[in-house]
Amino acid sequence: MNIVRSIPGRIRFESESEQAVLYIQEYLQKVVGDDLGEIEFSYSQRSGRGLALFSPCPNLTARVLEAMGAAMAEPPVPELPTCRTAAPGDEMACTLPALGSALYEAETIENPFWIVAKKVLNFYMTRLFMPATIRPYWTVFSVSPLIFEGVRSLFQRQLNVAVLDAAAIGSALAMRDFNTAGTIHLLLDISETLEDWTREKSRSDLASLFRGDGKPVWVLRKGEEVQTPQENLVSGDLVIVRSGARIPVDGVVADGTAMVNQASMTGEPLSVKRGPGKEVYAGTVVEEGKIIILSEGVGDETRFAKIAQVIADSENMKADIHGQAVKLADKIVPYSFLLSGVIFAVTRNWMQAAAVLMADYSCAIKLATPLAVRSAMLESAHCGALIKGGKFIEQLAQVDAIVLDKTGTLTKASPEVVDICPVNGYTREFILRNAACMEEHFPHPVADAVVRKADEEGFNHDEKHAEVEYILAHGIATTLDGQRMILGSRHFVHEDEGIDLDEAEAQISRCSESGLSTLYMAVGGKLAGVIALQDPLRESAYRFIRRLENMGMKRIIMLTGDGEATARNVAAELDIQEYYAQVLPDEKTDLVDSLREEGYTVAMVGDGINDSAALSRADVGVSMKHGADIAQEACDVMLTSERLDSLMDAMSLSKMVMRRIKRNYRFIVGSNTLFIGLGVAGIISPAMLAFLHNSGTVLTCAHSMRPMLPEQ
Structure with a gap:
């Protein structure tokens, strides 16, 4: 435990537990006695900070500080095993985790291993207990949706992967090889299930960074405090928030005074005083006191909900390489049919001709690329960098010039x-x-x-x-x-x-x-x-600049609105060769445009309203966690932690996922060419060919989902 700040009548301190605060309170009453008068203690488990309020007498403040120092020197008191549930009038209730800290658990999503295991088990158990005479009809019924999908594509004059899958299954059925048809269907189902799982997992985990706890809230109705689910809140409700509770709405304080921790909104670790007429926002936390808020934004209208919506919409921003993979997969299909026809014309062997259809290139290419991109987005989010769409991963991998706003980026964002x-x-x-x-x-x-x-x-x-x-x-x-x-x-x-x-x-x-x-x-x-x-420099700022240099960044530029002398001092301390002082928003935008015209792929890192235009114009705009709303809206990557290394992790991930996608291409082309060759030569049967091809597709998908960054 230690003292954070003290002024007459008010001492803020750090403590490990609520019980330790109670111990200090008892110790003060024993040592200072009647001279102490009334003293009020409060404690927030979320921030680990407590506050002592008493008579603002300088001499008394010195005595309290001395007594608290003596109490803190005592052996630590064990943690309380539990803390009580919040209720009306309960000013020492358990606090909730900060919304922007990614401590909220995502909704439960089943482990993909068990999903695949259940599908395989269900497939073979059904075959085991089903009468042999019924199995062919069951197989035809199971694969019919894939065949109908292929036929529909043909009627739409599209020769794509769906047609090829339907042709492979149709060929197996025509040869009365129902086992092969069923196996192809199972492995295609597993591959698509892995893709769906990764999509839902990434959406859930990304959105959990900004999702509230969903617990009921207290509102004032007809002069009485009543509980109501958050989804029932409407604009105009008087919402009651006490010490330790998260504010669920955007609004204005109607009554009461409280110290509100806005770290989830601004990144500022110290709480601010909020009284009648002051604005408060969803996702921030009341550390001390009690306020009644006239709600103005509820549910999807809060600022945090709008950020969460951006996350949900990020699936629409596919990586260019993802689109290229889908197009490439569809372009390969006609050649697969052509090769199959040539082989049949030469050999007059349906089995050898079908081999080409059983092992195509397109299926794995189409599935593996989006899986790799989504997995990288998810891993980046856990590292503290929220990438708003797959296409920005590809651009991050190509960045060779970075423009850094000084205040709040290279500095601690906590000026004094x-x-x-x-x-x-x-x-x-x-x-x-x-x-x-x-x-x-x-x-x-x-x-x-x-x-x-x-x-x-x-x-x-x-x-x-x-x-x-x-x-x-x-x-x-x-x-x-x-x-x-x-x-x-x-x-x-x-x-x-x-x-x-x-x-x-x-x-x-x-x-x-x-x-x-x-x-x-x-x-x-x-x-x-x-x-x-x-505004002190971040401890990691110098290392961050060196890491950018080691990554091969060609241009590292610092911008600031401060004067020349201040900019020069900071640039010298960080050993940055290129910097500009007293820069205006249009000048930031002009610089980004000029860099892009020179052929650079530009990343712009900023946090202010005046950075938003440059963030939008850059190839990749990066906003800090504490950035202004418009900066967070305009950016392509948002750092959800205060670590500059989160950006480095995102850039490293982007480079690695692009390498992984290229390795996947090589593996898919090499393995399927081998399988087709073995099938055409008659060395392996179409059933074995289909099994090897689809197993390779599943393995490629599983490899695409593997984490890339080493455990830290």
């Missing part, structure tokens, strides 16, 4: 306000309070840092201004007491708005030379102050 420099008679409190009031409308790491700083210093930043306007890539603007108030980049404040920065040039230079980022606030056409922020 380290300095506030007021000018022109404004106070530090005025700048911080009003900046927080404006920024809280936009869930972005920089905005969260300003809001968090105001909360830590106890500044009330309730809205007293007009509606806040977001100005793309520049900043935000509003009106306060009839004066225009703006907050944003140097380019926005100085060049676009014409605000004189000379009075703060010394502070600006000091911040820039120290590698700090700066926000500028102006009121009524005059500079009010400068906010300096420090």
Whole structure:
């Protein structure tokens, strides 16, 4: 256990269990005694953090910290074996896992081994106990759907794989080889079952990253708290959410105050205060307190549900190589019939002619490719990179230029306000309070840092201004007491708005030379102050850049809206040779376009609203977990964890799956050519030929489904 942060009357700490928190509470009462007064403890098992609230007296705070330190030095208390069920008024109920952490279990999907085993067992047990006189009729009945499918394709003037499968089964029936016809049907069924299983498993697992728990929720109806299933919620319901519970709707707080952890939405690990009039979102978690939410978005209308819908629709975005495989499979069919006809014309042997139909190339090619692509998508999701469609796997494998937005990508996405420099008679409190009031409308790491700083210093930043306007890539603007108030980049404040920065040039230079980022606030056409922020680099950023180089990336480019000095310092620390400072959205898009015109396959990594256009224009757009909604919507790959290595895993997977598909092609062509040769030569019978061919197809499908990345 350790102290995270303390201010007078409020101490946040980390703890391993609820019982340990109870032990600390008892210890404080024993040591500090009556001087302590009323103290309120709360604890979230999901985040592993607790909060102590008491009288805001500095001397008392020091005594509480000392006593807590002594309590934490005691031997750890065993974990509670269970925790109680949430109920009205229960403020210490068990918490739910974070929605964006992929801890939710996917719906139960049967193991494919048992699915195949049951099909094989059912096939042979049916044959074993069925009278011999009935078996041929049963076989004809079982394979008839495949024959009808082939006939339907012929009537539609299509000579495709369905026609070839029907011809192979029809040839076996014509030779009264019912065992071979049944075996072909069984193995085709197994291959398609494996494909269906992989499709459903990938959809289920990908969607589980954003699916809620489905538990009943508490709502206020006629002044009484009642439970209702989540699917029964409607817009306008007053939803009650207590400590530890996940918020099930998008809406506005109507009553109460709570600390809400928005890690699943923004990636920010620290909770934010939400009271009446503040917006909250489905998938975030109430760490402390109780709020009543006027629901505005429920069910499929929540932001998380819309992301889940994108996942469900990802099957429509097939890889180009997948489409090529289907086309290739269908193109091979006429040649199979032609070869069969030539062999019959030469040998006048139906058995040898049928051999070509029994072992074709198209079936395995058509099945193995989508299986490999879907398996890679599923494996990538488990590694923290959600790929929205198969075609982006193919493009990821070809990426040779990457453009990286600095803030939130190479940095930790948890900046801190380290300095506030007021000018022109404004106070530090005025700048911080009003900046927080404006920024809280936009869930972005920089905005969260300003809001968090105001909360830590106890500044009330309730809205007293007009509606806040977001100005793309520049900043935000509003009106306060009839004066225009703006907050944003140097380019926005100085060049676009014409605000004189000379009075703060010394502070600006000091911040820039120290590698700090700066926000500028102006009121009524005059500079009010400068906010300096420090956003530390991710520990993995340097290794990430080196791994990109080792992968053979030809161009690695860093973009930032910060000034030249800050950009230069970061680039030097990461040893990035190519970077651009004070970049605007259209310049990001122009850079991506120019790289593509030069022949590069470009990946763009960003998280902000101002990155969305470039994400859409890149061959592969990558958004971070904490990215803005529009960035997550525009991207092709979304990192669901904070690991930059997740992108490397996705790129490695993409390269490996393309190699696997090519190996599958070689195996399919080689093995089936051998089988056809043996059949035409009369060395093996059509029944054995069909068995070898279809077994090879099943093995190829199983190989396509195998994991590619080594266990970590």
